[in-house]
Amino acid sequence: MNLMDSTHSNPMSLCSQADSQRTLYPYVTGTSVIGVKYKDGILMAADMGGSYGSTLRYKSVERMKPIGKHSLLGASGEISDFQEILRYLDELILYDNMWDDGNSLGPKEVHSYLTRVMYNRRNKFNPLWNSLVLGGVKNGQKYLGTVSMIGVHFEDNHVATGFGNHLARPILRDEWHEDLSFEDGVKLLEKCMRVLLYRDRSAVNKLQIAKITEEGVTISQPYSLKTFWGFSAFQNPTVGAEGSW
Amino acid sequence: MDHLNQPHSMGTTIIGVTYNGGVVLGADSRTSTGVYVANRASDKITQLTDNVYLCRSGSAADSQILSDYVRYYLHQHTIQLGQPATVKVAANLVRLISYNNKNMLQTGLIVGGWDKHEGGKIYGVPLGGTILEQPFAIGGSGSSYLYGFFDQEWKEGMTKDEAEKLVVKAVSLAIARDGASGGVVRTVTINSEGVTKNFYPGDTLPLWHEELEPQNSLLDILSSSSPEPMVS
Numbered sequence: 293m294n295l296m297d298s299t300h301s302n303p304m305s306l307c308s309q310a311d312s313q314r315t316l317y318p319y320v321t322g323t324s325v326i327g328v329k330y331k332d333g334i335l336m337a338a339d340m341g342g343s344y345g346s347t348l349r350y351k352s353v354e355r356m357k358p359i360g361k362h363s364l365l366g367a368s369g370e371i372s373d374f375q376e377i378l379r380y381l382d383e384l385i386l387y388d389n390m391w392d393d394g395n396s397l398g399p400k401e402v403h404s405y406l407t408r409v410m411y412n413r414r415n416k417f418n419p420l421w422n423s424l425v426l427g428g429v430k431n432g433q434k435y436l437g438t439v440s441m442i443g444v445h446f447e448d449n450h451v452a453t454g455f456g457n458h459l460a461r462p463i464l465r466d467e468w469h470e471d472l473s474f475e476d477g478v479k480l481l482e483k484c485m486r487v488l489l490y491r492d493r494s495a496v497n498k499l500q501i502a503k504i505t506e507e508g509v510t511i512s513q514p515y516s517l518k519t520f521w522g523f524s525a526f527q528n529p530t531v532g533a534e535g536s537w
Numbered sequence: 538m539d540h541l542n543q544p545h546s547m548g549t550t551i552i553g554v555t556y557n558g559g560v561v562l563g564a565d566s567r568t569s570t571g572v573y574v575a576n577r578a579s580d581k582i583t584q585l586t587d588n589v590y591l592c593r594s595g596s597a598a599d600s601q602i603l604s605d606y607v608r609y610y611l612h613q614h615t616i617q618l619g620q621p622a623t624v625k626v627a628a629n630l631v632r633l634i635s636y637n638n639k640n641m642l643q644t645g646l647i648v649g650g651w652d653k654h655e656g657g658k659i660y661g662v663p664l665g666g667t668i669l670e671q672p673f674a675i676g677g678s679g680s681s682y683l684y685g686f687f688d689q690e691w692k693e694g695m696t697k698d699e700a701e702k703l704v705v706k707a708v709s710l711a712i713a714r715d716g717a718s719g720g721v722v723r724t725v726t727i728n729s730e731g732v733t734k735n736f737y738p739g740d741t742l743p744l745w746h747e748e749l750e751p752q753n754s755l756l757d758i759l760s761s762s763s764p765e766p767m768v769s
Binding site (some may be wrong): 314318347 | 664671
């Protein structure tokens with residue numbers, strides 16, 4: 293009896309009925325990831341929260357990780373599935389390195405691999421419950437793409453997952469432009485992250501911003517954003533309509 | 538009829554805390570089948586190796602079988618490695634089984650131990666099979682009542698005694714409010730010197746809000762106190 297292999301790949305598992313092998317719901321989840329292209333490469337931001345239903349249970353989860361020399365992966369959704377994806381990618385990069393041929397997988401290839409993995413799991417009704425953002429630079433070419441748990445994938449100048457789709461992308465559509473400086477890029481991401489902090493209840497105020505350029509990947513230390521509550525309307529919101537909220 | 542056939546579940550409060558030199562693991566001792574307390578003195582802190590222990594919560598059956606498998610694999614691993622297994626390896630084995638059987642298992646676990654490479658370490662493996670290394674971890678139904686407590690009371694680099702006192706206080710607070718936790722507080726302390734197990738029965742624990750000092754009988758109160766003890 294082999295418990296160590298996943299049920300979908302091993303016939304001799306705890307349960308052999310096909311129907312029980314489907315992921316129904318996530319347990320520990322991460323919220324939005326946002327990514328933008330800028331002058332030197334890609335900037336990506338994600339908070340460090342791992343929610344357990346409505347409880348903000350874990351507040352130091354790293355949801356962005358470097359992949360090989362040229363890519364950066366950010367994930368929202370089930371953290372255990374993200375950790376498993378990192379293991380698959382570890383193996384992928386290892387085999388790539390073992391060729392020892394001077395070539396290395398770039399972000400486009402990694403994105404393609406992830407797309408196949410996610411789509412094939414979806415077809416078996418056993419998805420990896422994540423939305424992924426894959427960014428990177430190789431030979432001066434910037435790349436930013438996204439893959440969802442059902443295999444929807446595309447590239448763009450700016451991408452977001454989860455709530456970020458609704459709150460961050462409109463801001464990015466308005467304010468993103470070609471050749472953003474590092475400072476402007478960071479400010480833009482922070483603007484989006486602040487809105488998410490105000491309006492996404494799964495957001496936590498501890499985030500990291502990662503940058504990937506031709507030189508490599510840097511992920512910032514965790515930090516918190518200041519928030520503004522000093523609107524006069526906030527002081528007395530129900531004046532003129534007592535009892536309302 | 539439903540309540541007569543409920544699975545054994547350890548409602549539970551489990552805690553694992555690192556301190557300056559090792560770890561302290563703590564748990565309550567209640568196992569319930571529905572509303573009945575099937576075991577009021579369970580030991581939820583299970584040994585995996587000489588230097589690594591596991592706090593179990595959720596389904597009693599699932600957590601027991603998982604710990605049996607991990608103990609079996611770790612035993613073989615130790616023989617093949619030629620030295621004591623690290624806490625990280627133990628935690629990853631727990632994760633592997635948890636993750637690959639996520640559809641069937643319902644158990645949240647805390648792995649804690651000491652090894653010579655990394656010292657004292659605590660790993661949380663909640664439902665779904667995520668693995669997270671943490672300075673401290675709480676789990677089980679009783680843990681809901683402890684997030685605020687730990688936010689306030691936790692600090693890095695405690696002494697062994699401070700850590701143990703914190704764990705006992707926390708489990709005791711959770712027992713006070715969580716119906717699925719109760720009984721005694723058990724702790725296991727693991728460091729370079731070895732493993733120490735402690736047992737804190739209910740009467741040694743502090744009293745919280747609206748709890749009264751236990752008495753043998755009303756008769757003792759009546760005989761010892763001043764006139765008018767019976768209020769009409």
